[in-house]
Amino acid sequence: MAEPRVIIVGAGPAGVRCAETLVSAGLRPTVVDENRRDGGQIYRRQPANFTRPYAKLYGTEAHRAQALHETFDALRSRLDYLPNTLAWNISDHKLHVVHEERSRALPYDALVICSGATDRLMPVKGWHYAGTYSMGASQIALKAQACAIGRQVVFMGTGPLLYLVASQYVKAGATVAAVLDTSPFMRRVAALPKLLARPAVLFNGLALVAGLKRAGVKVLTGITPIEIKGSPESGVQGVVFHDARGNTHTLECDAVAMGYHLRPETQLADLARCAFRFDQETRQWLPQVGEDGRTSVPGVYLAGDGMRVLGADAAEVGGQLAALALLTDLGRKVPEGELKGLRAQQAQMERFRQGLAQAFPWPAQQAAQLPDDAIVCRCEAITAGELRRVVCDMGAQEANRAKALSRVGMGRCQGRYCGHAGAEVIAHAAGVPVEQVGRLRGQAPVKPLSMAVREETE
């Protein structure tokens, strides 16, 4: 039998470790990655000719970043690497990829999707003004280009990235006007037992918060975002919020970094026709995965934050687990001991994840309270009021129906950024549980596809 054709999508921690394990087993996988260089979002490598040292770029994670980059460099001759290549569609055991305006269909026997995560966003009135960035984009600006998103930046939302990116901004010399966390402080205390599953990570997190305070940054918990003030001409001018006691404050700033933890990038799993399930804990639909990243579709595996947000370290473990699952399914012998060890590590990561979910909850109630004139879908500029109208006046209680009638989720992002909040708005307006609203069906292309693209003829 010919060597099985294995494609890995993504060259972040999960993709690289998956590739490493497959190469060790004698396979030659193809690694497709949207970025120009390997490392994923978290260990994004700076452009050629940029010379910032590892410690400066990746802080406490410098050794992990360096190890991952070196691993991938060493693998390069033993795999086929397609950087700067977008996987835009899947059909009939073929991955459709586009690179420099050429589209190719790559047949596969097994596909490992390590697509990572993006910011989970909750709309707030005024979030469409220029100067509002997602937390991830704020970090990319710094990591890739050594740019800050503004001179006076407010970090608002919740989740570990809120503190990490704010700290990185302080270190880089930017002015952080405030860190505003929607999660109440007591949730963090309650989550401590689970967070102690990874004491070193917990310690790093606490050190970040302490560091911010030492630097004189205002850090508030239990806040409620009310509005981002601004104008179409000058963009963001300030943030209005309620503190934990309900008092209203206004902070001047020229940029806001927003994010409510992360959400898996699941479009490829959707296009591969994997089954999804509703996750009550985080109030979102996730691909249904069995042990070690097997999906409902034979030959399709998931690993890393694109499956479930467990963070970079867990992604490295997940990548190896998916590789071992794939090898097992190919009838290869895999080392039992190694498998057991990885699963045990993953269980510990999972416990920590539950702690994070508990400490930094998705503030679903904010969607319910969005004023009618706040924009929910930024691509199509559709307000909460317009969405509520199709729910209440036209009976659209299901996500795709509400999309069809209101356009929420119909634009460039296809609901990746507005889908979760949109579902909460629909659920509240309809008076139904959010899982009943369902999820937006994913359609190709995964990202907008240039019409200059032509099919490659062999």
Place this chain on the structure above:
Amino acid sequence: MSALAADVIIVGGGIMGASSAFFLRKRGMSVILLERGLIGQQASGVNFGNVRRMGRPVEQLPLSNRSREIWLKFKELFGEDAELLLNGQMRVGFTPEHEERMAKYAQEAKDFGLGMQMMGGKALRERFPWLGPEITSGCYAPYEGHANPRLAAPIIGRAAVREGAQVFENTEIVNVEKDGEGFRVNAADGRTFRAPVALITAGAWGNLISTSFGEPVPMIAKAPQMCVTEPVPYAIGPTTGALSDDPDQGVYFRQVARGNIVIGGGGRELADIENRRAYVNPRRTMIKLKNAPRVMPAFKHLHIIRVWSGIEGYMDDSRPIMGPSARVPGLYYAFGFSGEGFQLGPGVGEVMAELIHTGMTTTPIEPYHIRRFTNLAANAA
């Protein structure tokens, strides 16, 4: 459980069923409309959105014209706007043979009020400077246009409800039975519905029901392949389609008022009617990327942001099934519109209401009678 009853039961809540319900109510008949999913969710909701007459068989133009009259007063009649935009329609060709085909049609259909104008490549480009240099001829019909399929059938459905139709969504039916003088429709949840008249407007699923009454028809379910660009300033005007020698290489597009350009063509895929899913074949998206810039070179600067498909019923002779059953008194059909039903929808509803209410219609629909396939039933038996 007691049976719900009305003068007419309509099975299938697409644009045909919703319009029929509306116009039957206008005639004072009581109506039950049964829809397995949501109103206008299948072919009626996912098609290209053409509100055109040009290109239809000449025999169909009276029906199409009747429908046009309703489209022109859509908002007034149904209470909401379906984004109807009447900026004309244009077919363009690349060869003398294409020009001949267009000119022949313009001649045959000249008495139906379409106002078609044949134009040469140069004249076309003067009027529509965005057209590509390869185009040698075209036919422009100024009164045609397009509307938003996602909105149209649901609007008509809501209007039917306001007129007093009983609309049951999310109602899966098991079968339609002849029951004495009338019909009984059994729903999967145990409810039953009764009426002396049944109208089957079940689109790609219509032949399952006609077959159960001994009237099979040669229909297959196909999935059209659509895509849409990001919004750009409104500039195109007419809905534009390119002729081609191979139907798979055809392409057509329309720009909506907010700027996005919807692109269809590139052939169709087979659809899975059992699971009610239809997919876009990436190859067909690529065909559109290749052919659309031949018509409008500026397409090269745009992006496709989304593709979609749906399920349409195609007859082997491309003609719909429309009219009374050939076997069962009180049974009527309107399905199998072969990818061309959206514009006809409101007209079909009015004609079917007229036919059911008065026993006849002033609009010629004889070519669409199901009896043209009676030999199929004989062969099956």
